[in-house]
Amino acid sequence: MVNFVNRDKNDIFGIPVLGFIFKNRIFLRILQTIILGLFLYAIYFGFINPTKEENLFTTGLFWGLFWPFFMVVTLSTLGRVFCGICPHGFIGKYITKFGLKKKMPKKLANPFIGVILLFLGWWFVYYMFPGLFKTPYASALFFLIMTVVAVVFYYIYDEMAYCKYICPIGTMTKVYSKVSFTKLETYTDNCQSCKTFDCASACSYNLKPFTFAKKNSIEDCTLCMDCSTACEAVAFKFKAPSNGLVKKFKVNKAEVWALILITAAISITMSFHHALGRSAIFEDFFWTKTARYFDGILNFGSIDTVGLFAFIYAVVISISLMMGGMYIASKIMNVDYEKTFYTLGYAIAPLFIVGGLSHVGEFFFYSYAHNITNGFNQAFSLGLDKMAPLASRKDAWVHIFNIFNHIAYIWAFILVAIRMKQLDTKRYLKILAFPFASALIVFYMSLNFYKAYVFSTYGANKSGHNHSSHQMKPNTNQYKAQ
Ligand code: SF4
Numbered sequence: 453m454v455n456f457v458n459r460d461k462n463d464i465f466g467i468p469v470l471g472f473i474f475k476n477r478i479f480l481r482i483l484q485t486i487i488l489g490l491f492l493y494a495i496y497f498g499f500i501n502p503t504k505e506e507n508l509f510t511t512g513l514f515w516g517l518f519w520p521f522f523m524v525v526t527l528s529t530l531g532r533v534f535c536g537i538c539p540h541g542f543i544g545k546y547i548t549k550f551g552l553k554k555k556m557p558k559k560l561a562n563p564f565i566g567v568i569l570l571f572l573g574w575w576f577v578y579y580m581f582p583g584l585f586k587t588p589y590a591s592a593l594f595f596l597i598m599t600v601v602a603v604v605f606y607y608i609y610d611e612m613a614y615c616k617y618i619c620p621i622g623t624m625t626k627v628y629s630k631v632s633f634t635k636l637e638t639y640t641d642n643c644q645s646c647k648t649f650d651c652a653s654a655c656s657y658n659l660k661p662f663t664f665a666k667k668n669s670i671e672d673c674t675l676c677m678d679c680s681t682a683c684e685a686v687a688f689k690f691k692a693p694s695n696g697l698v699k700k701f702k703v704n705k706a707e708v709w710a711l712i713l714i715t716a717a718i719s720i721t722m723s724f725h726h727a728l729g730r731s732a733i734f735e736d737f738f739w740t741k742t743a744r745y746f747d748g749i750l751n752f753g754s755i756d757t758v759g760l761f762a763f764i765y766a767v768v769i770s771i772s773l774m775m776g777g778m779y780i781a782s783k784i785m786n787v788d789y790e791k792t793f794y795t796l797g798y799a800i801a802p803l804f805i806v807g808g809l810s811h812v813g814e815f816f817f818y819s820y821a822h823n824i825t826n827g828f829n830q831a832f833s834l835g836l837d838k839m840a841p842l843a844s845r846k847d848a849w850v851h852i853f854n855i856f857n858h859i860a861y862i863w864a865f866i867l868v869a870i871r872m873k874q875l876d877t878k879r880y881l882k883i884l885a886f887p888f889a890s891a892l893i894v895f896y897m898s899l900n901f902y903k904a905y906v907f908s909t910y911g912a913n914k915s916g917h918n919h920s921s922h923q924m925k926p927n928t929n930q931y932k933a934q
């Protein structure tokens with residue numbers, strides 16, 4: 453253990469105010485307790501006020517504050533800091549202390565579980581039943597179930613196994629945090645003579661922060677900062693953006709698949725269904741036509757078939773482009789397919805996490821700001837006047853946030869080029885393979901230009917709303933007759 457270090461200029465722990473926010477134990481405990489309190493109150497509030505009309509707080513907190521700001525914004529910039537104040541991780545550390553401390557069985561110690569839970573249990577259901585999770589009651593029930601599952605896993609298994617393997621956003625936050633411009637590591641010179649390893653003893657996740665720099669990976673670190681209060685040699689540094697993806701590190705297959713599935717489920721499906729679905733020609737797209745065809749021959753009940761087929765097509769296209777593109781690239785470069793796929797697959801990380809900032813920026817003005825304010829006003833009886841949206845889709849200035857979509861694919865192209873350096877082959881072969889290895893990125897880029905073309909040529913549908921959802925499903929017989 454070390455009691456004093458001369459901190460580097462880029463060490464956040466040495467910067468006034470930021471150092472206090474990220475390292476002060478009392479401040480962090482107060483923050484974690486406030487977040488836990490809000491989380492539990494939002495669940496309770498969701499049960500006693502189950503409908504949207506009487507409850508803006510539960511959905512405002514979960515979907516207007518936690519998801520866009522604590523997840524998308526912080527992950528792409530500061531890294532996994534949300535995990536550090538996550539209510540589940542916070543209570544988990546106490547539960548695991550008096551729990552059974554069993555080893556997680558091998559079958560369950562699989563990060564694919566969390567990825568699949570997020571992909572099928574959340575996004576698949578979300579597109580089929582778009583209104584479901586948006587109600588306060590459903591949101592409260594979902595988070596209550598996840599809390600019960602988390603408590604059971606923390607109690608039975610050690611090393612915060614729930615965070616590592618079961619949490620639906622655990623693997624996602626782990627891989628997307630590599631895009632950020634921060635890194636937790638230690639002053640390795642100070643660590644050389646260390647005999648106590650207090651940093652490792654303080655870590656509930658059984659990690660060794662003094663190995664992070666050498667491995668170029670913070671592994672399952674949730675940036676809870678417990679180790680930083682155990683030893684002064686722990687540092688939290690500003691680095692170049694995506695520093696975690698530039699140098700070599702041990703690849704994790706679940707992480708690459710998490711990137712592909714999340715890009716498909718969020719970036720591509722939303723471009724199909726939510727963006728192009730608002731255009732005047734929404735009936736002409738192949739996912740809408742497929743949905744209308746099946747609506748005519750099968751009864752899907754309350755399922756939003758357009759959302760369902762937009763999701764299915766997005767997933768099939770994304771996986772095909774990744775696998776097919778990487779296969780051709782591997783053949784051109786004469787490099788093993790798996791090595792090509794998992795080395796270069798990480799390069800698509802900016803598509804969702806940086807591109808997603810365009811959605812967060814716009815929706816802050818359309819809905820998040822007033823939903824959060826009105827929700828807190830309602831839940832804590834603040835007596836404020838009801839806040840109106842800060843902007844509407846008709847306000848052209850809000851579209852400035854689209855810039856993040858363009859930054860996202862440029863960033864991803866750069867990462868493909870950088871990560872190609874890890875492949876041992878001739879330079880001209882890498883240049884030839886580049887467009888194939890970037891197939892999904894090229895598709896994402898083209899989709900952005902296509903969306904701009906569609907709206908400038910055909911415009912939005914008259915109401916400006918997504919008309920392809922099941923609520924607006926046209927009379928199928930009438931449609932067939934046309
Ligand atoms: S960071 Fe860990 S290994 Fe390094 S000096 Fe401190 S306790 Fe020892």
Ligand code: SF4
Nearest residue numbers: 655673674676677679
């Ligand atoms: S390495 Fe440090 S910051 Fe990361 S999880 Fe462990 S104690 Fe928390």
